[in-house]
Amino acid sequence: MEWDWAFVWQIMPTLLEGLKITIIATVLGAIVAAVFGMVLAIARRSSNRLVSRSVGFAADFIRGTPLLVQLYFIFYVLPDIGIRLSPLTAGVIGLGIHYGTYAAEVYRAGIDNVPRGQWEAARAANLSMRQSWIHVVLPQAIPPMIPALANYFIAMFKETPLLSAITVLELMNQAKSIANSNYRYIEPITMVGVFFLVISLISVVALRWLEERYARVDER
Amino acid sequence: MIDWSGYIALILDGAWVTIKLTIMGSALALVVAFAAGLGRMSRFFAVRTLATVYIEFFRGTSIFVQLFWVYFVLPFAGITLTPLQAGVLALGLNVGAYGAEVVRGAVRAIGREQHEACVALNLGRYHRMRYIILPQALPLMLPTFGNNAIELLKGTAVVSLISLSDMTFQAQVVRAQTGNTLVPFATILVLYFAMAWAISAGVRWLERRATRGLDGVRV
Incomplete structure (x- = not known):
């Protein structure tokens, strides 16, 4: 079987349709996770x-x-107890919860990295708990977290094809249905790979930039 | 009431497939990680480029896409793989790419003075790596390798989508046959977690072994 460019252009609109859903799922998932x-x-x-303890274990x-599980x-168990979700909603919640646990570790490391002295100084300056979080701790904790969070969101983007297993019509699912109805696998599956590769390579460049911009707090 | 014993046996069959995939995938990943990680630091431009392209390609696309590519596209190139072979190949190459960066990072983390001391002692490239650098770099790699192995274990669930009867696939079968969703999915979640726990316990044990005798050497 040979590579057929005409077929590639023919399926492009459908794939772009799927890419749109993939990006929507990634963005919403990232917000839920954050x-x-x-x-x-x-x-x-x-x-x-x-x-x-119980939150840590969970x-x-x-x-x-x-x-995937x-x-x-x-998608399958929650409807039994009366919670019926659309595939995309279920997917966004799944991505959000899964990557939320990774984001939590990033936050934790970021907050732990704020020196004790900052807390003590905030207390000495008679700031309330709320004020010391908002004005002292978080402004110092968040910038170093940004590259690490971005890293997980790129990872999440790459996991979105799993949503096709719960019938979300994202990029992978569109490619699969094209492949199944035309009996041509090379072009659709390869194009999905190319889309993901291009977007991840761009995001890697963006990530480098974020690292340059935010990661080195101590040098400021 | 449903008689669960037969269905649980089905899921345990799947668990065995998942374990096999994880072990074989990890073995392949380990070999590939060292080959590509050391290759990326090679003095030959061609080897460096090849390793870099491999690493960026496999880290840039998801395991799912790679698996489908291996399973559906390679047959057109005349390479037909069984689902198990396709699964091991895709998982091993994917996780191997992440592992390669771990190897590179750990070897880089060994100080210059170690390299210089090797040169002073007139050790060749191979001996330098084998006896001086790697024994010190290995303990640095182990914790991240453990995390990668858990990622690989989680990746095995995806092979159910190319009709390999792993644990997730069997859970779907049970769901289709019984109509019950909670029992099969809750069971496999617990089994996956148990396996992940076993991996991290195993890695902690290895870490203790690998650092033995290095006390006082490392900071």
Whole structure:
């Protein structure tokens, strides 16, 4: 079987349609992960040991099991208890929760890296807990986290093809349905690979830039 | 009430496939990681380029796309693989690319003075790597290798989509046959977690072994 450029151009609109869903899922998933990760990170710092322990275990559990199975769980098990989600919603929640546990580790490391002295100084300056978080700790903790978070969001982007398993019509699923109806696998599957490779290579460049810009706090 | 014993046996069959995939994939990944990681630091331009292209390519696309490519596109090039071979190949090459960066990072982390001391002692390139650099770099690699092995274990779930009867595939079979969703999926989640836990325990043990005798050498 030979590579056929005419076929590539013919399937391009469908693939771009799928790419749109892939990007939507990535962006929404990243937002859910960023928020959920923050909740996890704060809950893990809780002074109540029961809360911090069980949240820590739950995060370890989610990180130790495959995203695909978690997606199946959300998509197939939740309807039994009356929660019916559209495939895309289920996918976004799955991605968000899975990568939220990774984001939580990034937040935790970022917050732990703020020197103790900063907390003590905030307290000495009579700032409330809320004020010291917002004005002292987070502004120092967040910039170094940005490259690491971006790294996980790129990883998440690459995992979005898994959503095709729960019938989200993203890039991979469009490619598969083209392949199945035309009996031609080379072009669609290769084009999916090319799309992902191009976008990841661009994001790697962007990531380098973010690292240059944010990672070195101590040099400022 | 459903008699679960037969279905649990089905899932355990799948668990065995998952374990086999993880072990064979990790073995391939380990070999590839060292070949590509050391290749990226080679003095020959061609070897460096080849290793870099391999690493960037496999880190740039997802395991799912690679698996489909291996399974559906390679047959047109005359290479037909069984689902198991395709799974091991895709998983091994994918995780190997991440491992290669770990190898490179760990070898880089060994100080210049070690290299200089080797030159002073008139050790050749091979001996320098084998007896001086790698024994010190290995403990640095192990924790990340452990994480990579867990990523590989999680990646094995994807092979169910190319009709290999691993644990996730069997859970889908059970779901289709019984209509019950909670039991099969909850069971495999627990089994996956148990395997991930076993990997991290194993890596901790290896770490203790590898650092034995290095006390006081490392900072």
